[in-house]
Amino acid sequence: MTRATRKSTIYDIARLSGASPSTVSAALGENWRKRRIAETTVETIRRIATEQGYSTNMQARGLRKARSGLVGMVIPLHDNRFFSSMSQSFEALARERGQVPVIASSMRDPTEERRIVETLISYAVDYLFIAGATDPEAVTAMCRAADLRHVFVDLPGRGAPSVVSDNYKGAYDLTQRLLADRTISGQTPRDRIYFIGGDDTDYASACRIAAFRDVLANAGQPVLPEQIIACGYAPRSATREIAALCDRLGSLPSGVFVNSLTAFEGVLGHLSSLPLESLRNSVIGCYDYDPFAAYLQFPVHMVRQDAHGLIREAYRMIEENPYDLVLTMVEPEQIAPRTYYDSPFSDRG
């Protein structure tokens, strides 16, 4: 095993090439023309640098230039199709720009979120993307103090540009589809459609709930409080709640609007325990898309949020109008039951 020699620096290259450190720095960078370094010198220096396996110490550069080349993104969790799609897009767009993405998950915990933002500020990230912020005001306050450009994604903030899905429209259309697909047999509580999952204090859920209410009200079926079961995003609690609901009603309701894939995972945990027949008279919808969820034993109406579009827009905002406190909407897409959506990354795997 070769014992590693200390990593080589511009001073080593300087010594080996007979040039000065500043010449080496310029030669290895982009602006050697402006600094009038002879092309032959540049070539020599670069050759030696390659031979020595030199690589820039980004900590030193970052310290001097007061920017790190890192771009931060906070997401609620990695283990989720929607957010991991965002990660994939974020990474692609950041690398296109020669930046290094740092993605952190907050578990939707405001304290953790704050700690993460602090940490990213400590590392002098150049931009910060916050997806699903739990406390936008706090984030903005910290970023302001650190003079850090930031943008909110998915959940808007008041102090920076925000890019969000058009949750109202997505939920409006989904609810309409559920309503249309439903087979009603009477006027019992079971005939209603229930909304399950998410947190009614968060923006996205609130929009969706509003749309849900509006559609049903327009259809002459005003929503009762018990029809909204905002039990959070955790699979476990969704399992519990849907089971309790079925218990109360004596069967599955005629329709269920599930507010996220994670909640749907939990709902599935209960549905899977039911005989398939009992699902025949229910129509299920899920806000978010998953190719497997689209092919369950029962039809599922889905909504695909444009994760890539969200990130693209967010990047545009942060690069072009970082101080425009504007809210950009990105349209989600309704996906019919049993439809395969060909993702932008499906040529990779």
Place this chain on the structure above:
Amino acid sequence: MTRATRKSTIYDIARLSGASPSTVSAALGENWRKRRIAETTVETIRRIATEQGYSTNMQARGLRKARSGLVGMVIPLHDNRFFSSMSQSFEALARERGQVPVIASSMRDPTEERRIVETLISYAVDYLFIAGATDPEAVTAMCRAADLRHVFVDLPGRGAPSVVSDNYKGAYDLTQRLLADRTISGQTPRDRIYFIGGDDTDYASACRIAAFRDVLANAGQPVLPEQIIACGYAPRSATREIAALCDRLGSLPSGVFVNSLTAFEGVLGHLSSLPLESLRNSVIGCYDYDPFAAYLQFPVHMVRQDAHGLIREAYRMIEENPYDLVLTMVEPEQIAPRTYYDSPFSDRG
């Protein structure tokens, strides 16, 4: 909008507190006792630091201490249940240790992989985890030169400790289950089981293919070359290949072993175009688990890899025996069709 004041440094705190920068540094750190700073001084300094919203400049600290507090992980892609579970676990374990995880996706491209490793080395990550390496030798060479502790996950390398799933065992058991579940009606090519997806030059797939061959050979059904369709991990190519196979055979084969969730996504793209009846006489297995994939219209035998266990072991190795060139195996778990697996993070969402 408040214009941001320059971020405060230890020099600002020093001026405000009347102490010297070195005293401030010591007071804000852990070792102020060793440096014999009076407790009252420490309190004063910390109060002022808080008031000023001071936060350590990690670039400066990293430069001085020659370690960054960052830990890197390379994964093939974010948008995948297996890898995003690894990300989730990695993040949790890194934060427990006060480190900051940086997760990058290589898209299984050796060039991209190398670039990423170089970049992470530039940022002086303290450790590097490489999952699904495409060129382990190159990675080890670079890490050696930079004196960087690293560990291979999922795909082993020769030059560092490796932690991998027991792919052979997982695939052996899965193949046996497929064989047992199959209903054969004759001795035509359609009666065979086919293996689809993955890259036969990569370690994990090679192990799984070997197990697949062995089970069938033991059962007196030696595997023909055309039974192994290692068409990569991309959904798109899996769709193409399964369609071509069905074309050749005139129907679905009696069994399909799908080598990853991404490939399965592609396979599903084709299966979904078939009438449900045509699936009745086939048994499907997928190496990797997804809760939705477990509840499709047809039963799917799945294998759940222990992503959390892999990362936990990898961390143990890198912290305890970074120079032990040992290969640790982590057992995967067979999941019966239509089974809900309760993930370690299912209380979050």
Place this chain on the structure above:
DNA sequence: TCTACTTGCTGCATCGATTGTGCAGATGTT
């Protein structure tokens, strides 16, 4: 009173890259 410690702090060099300034020597101009 004089040495011998201890306490509590400061000064200074250092990590590696960047950048404004300056200075020889070459070339051109009148």
Place this chain on the structure above:
DNA sequence: AACATCTGCACAATCGATGCAGCAAGTAGA
């Protein structure tokens, strides 16, 4: 020949935090 200009490079300060070496007061022991 005297002066201006350009070329190609080197010097040194700087970014912010760290940690070694050392120094002035205070306390203890003889």
